[in-house]
Amino acid sequence: MLLRHTTEEIKERKALTVNPAKTCQPVGAMYAALGIHGCLPHSHGSQGCYAYHRSALTKHYKEPVMAATSAFTEGASVFGGQANLVQAIDNIFTVYNPEVIAVHTTCLSETIGDDIPQIVSKATASGKVPPGKYVIHANTPSYVGSHVTGFANMTKAMVTYFAEPAEKRSKTLNLIPGYVEPSDMEEIRRLTELLGIEAIMFPDTSRVLNGPLTGKFRMYPEGGVTTAALSKIGAGAGTVALGAIASGPAAKALDTKCKVPCEILDLPMGLLATDAFIDTLRRIAGVNVPEAINYERGQMVDIISDMHQYFYGKRVAVVGDPDQLLAWTKFLVSLDMYPVYLVTGTPAGKKFETALRDATRDVPQEVKIKVPGDLFLFHQWIKQAPVDLLIGNTYVKYIARDEDIPFIRHGFPILDRVGHSYFPTVGYRGGIRLLEMMLDKLLDRQDRDAPETAFELTM
């Protein structure tokens, strides 16, 4: 057994996290910053932070992940990181020439209380920031929230730094896609374009973290929202934010700063959440939904109807980031499946927990929810009463193997498979993909376990 010390007996733990279902803010901030075109994320802390974050993102995407560090030494930790950051800004613009440096803090620089805007203004005053270039920042203390909080904070920083209040509203919509994959961002844009809506999406990591192999390395790939586009979000007709935890803060900040009204929706994962997304866009923009989208929707409904017998009543355990977890839960319930164990590592709050509770009210079995929880507890629940399907990031595969349970990889990080960068799980097409993934796992298991007499050709 891989997790041989995990037993079904649950002892109360107040201080020890075992096998976390989250990581720290800066990695989320780094990911969000990569969704700005020509941006170099910068970690204001010791060099271990950026090394770890770059490694984690690189393993997840199998793509170059460029970022810099202030490389704190013991001296900088005592006297403050100003000299390091000023020097870093100088070196970065001299050597790597980005459009934007997006600084995020770490537990180290937050604990000593470095004031990033003050340091950046010093760098600017001493001519280290070339004209037309930007240095933005987000405070991302690792001891608050999780990687999702970091994503939310850096996305909010895009509003703080670039959005300008406008007299005249444009017809453009702002889209905040949430902490989702590049493929998902691409799909959200495709659906928006199909609706004939002009939109600015931020951040946008598509064509940044799923790029081609051409023989030429581009430090700043072609994707990402441009600073020119970001400067227009304050004049937008409205903002549609997907995922309350990851995207909500930026949407609200834009409303506060520039009076751009916002709708905060669930991630469009699954039929009903995608319906809500399309319907919201249609209403806000006053457009008709084209037949192409109706057709995709109909295909998804068709598969659900064709294969309903294999979904019905299956017990599912899901661990993931809050926005994904809520979307999964509602999606599973909509398929008449039973999401019985739900865990996120992110301290997403009581309101979020209530939302999960509400979503599972009609599930005719005991539903266990832990916010924030860890994979150790999740595994203990499974040991007490097993499930038919597991959904989570790559770390869940240790549980899947030990307990011999079918497992779908979804979330961050996925370190051992490809696909998530290229094939979305949002929208109707993404929904069809999720249905296919679940069916593959469930039916493979049925094929494996069926007695020879009951082995089915057609399913």
Next chain:
Amino acid sequence: MTDPAKITDLKVCSLSHPDPEKIKQELIGKYPTKVARKRAKQIVVKRVEDEDKVPQIGANVRTVPGLIGQRGCCYAGCKGVVLGPTRDIVNITHGPIGCGFYSWLTRRNQTDADAGPDGANFMPYCFSTDMQDEEIIFGGEKKLKQAIREAYDNFKPKAIAVFATCPVGLIGDDIHSVCREMKAELGINVFGFSCEGYKGVSQSAGHHIANNGIFTHVIGTDDAVPEGKFKINLLGEYNIGGDAFEIERIFDACGFTLVSTFSGNSGIDDFARSHTADVNLVMCHRSINYVAEMMETKYGLPWIKVNFIGAEATAKSLRKMAAYFEDDALIARVEQVIAAELPAVETIRAQILPRTQGKRAMLFVGGARAHHYQELFKELGMSTVSAGYEFGHRDDYEGRKVLPDIKIDADSRNIEELQVQADPTQYEPRKTAAALQRLAAKGIKFAEYDGMMPAMTNGSLVIDDISQFETDLIIERFKPDIFCAGIKEKYSVQKHGIPLKQLHSYDYGGPYAGFKGAINFYKDIERMVNSRVWQYLKSPWQKNPELAATYAWQ
């Protein structure tokens, strides 16, 4: 097909590439003046007339902020590298969640838990105090204590280790007094490492701190002498991809008794009695030489440098080990093992050599691998045109003879040097002065490591702590056939159309150590440098962009 050279008769390939001095000027020319001055010392062209001499290099110096490099932190070196591979210690990261999360199962240290005394294996687990803002404000000692208790209640380990992250040092949590208190309360070994990420200039500081901690709290705590002849410790071998398993297989075949490995496939009990061995073998000099030195002073075990990367290097190291014991039967058995193992290696090598010979490699990794793996490339008939360490010191480049000349800077001074003396009861010199002299006459060097540079060809470019910019530029200029580094470098290098072999994680393959490992490496490199994928970067219409005039075709 060319006639493959014998391993024992290697011809070093001639270097045909641009003038390295010009490249160096181009590299530093891009930097602001102060940075250029600093990097100029860390970028060295090996060009010496006298073979015994190598040029001086700047190493183990501060990372330049903003330059984008490979290095990690002190915590990574301590918890991740040195203590990570030991299976039966519950390692608690005291800090916010990230550090524990990122060092969770990410280093591919394999372990055979069922071979341990009690089957304990905590390596697939991540333990963290997950510090929140209230602990940053009010202190985290209370939470740490509670976490240690909970770890004990849930897992009943024989030892618990605590690793401090950046904020812990800043807020002043005294992890060592917490550990002492919990050791008394729980009756098991509990010890701490002040390996805050900001200490030192790279993960190297963390290695040193790990060495100090394991030496202070574990080594020498069990005097029970394991059974067996020719007792050895293997230091600085971390069982990435099963390297230690292959080395253990060879040791068994030769008749050596492995008392402990620091720290691949290890348990804490092995460390406790490691001082009862007859000799220490140092594989990765950078990460573990401190333990070797301190054990020699306190317990009287001499150390010799070995290398099991490369078939020839493996054979050489085994012969050295046998010679140390001065036992004819052992010497004969080692020769038998080598004679039995080499033909299979040689057969594969001969098949592969025509497809690798003359190709050029670059290695930028670690504090040992960038040196050791040059052996394997030599066996493949490939030359190393450029190499450097991520966190090596001058002695790893120039040899330990430069140790007295190394200036201790402020960053190194902050890492404690333990004052060690011969133990009044446990000290026992393993060899008499006469025996040492006799062995020296046979060419056995004790406490000696010559470093990477003497092994490199004149005209090769040595770059310490290479940056992203430097990486991209030397790839453009030299167009090597393969580049060796880590995961952060892998995909940017491959976007250039050059395969990158990860030498931290082996690209999830291996083992590469020992005889079987050499075969694995030959095959992997042959596959990578000859992969068809590198032909596909341009589409047919990009290669021949002429437009057809009409839709008509013939």
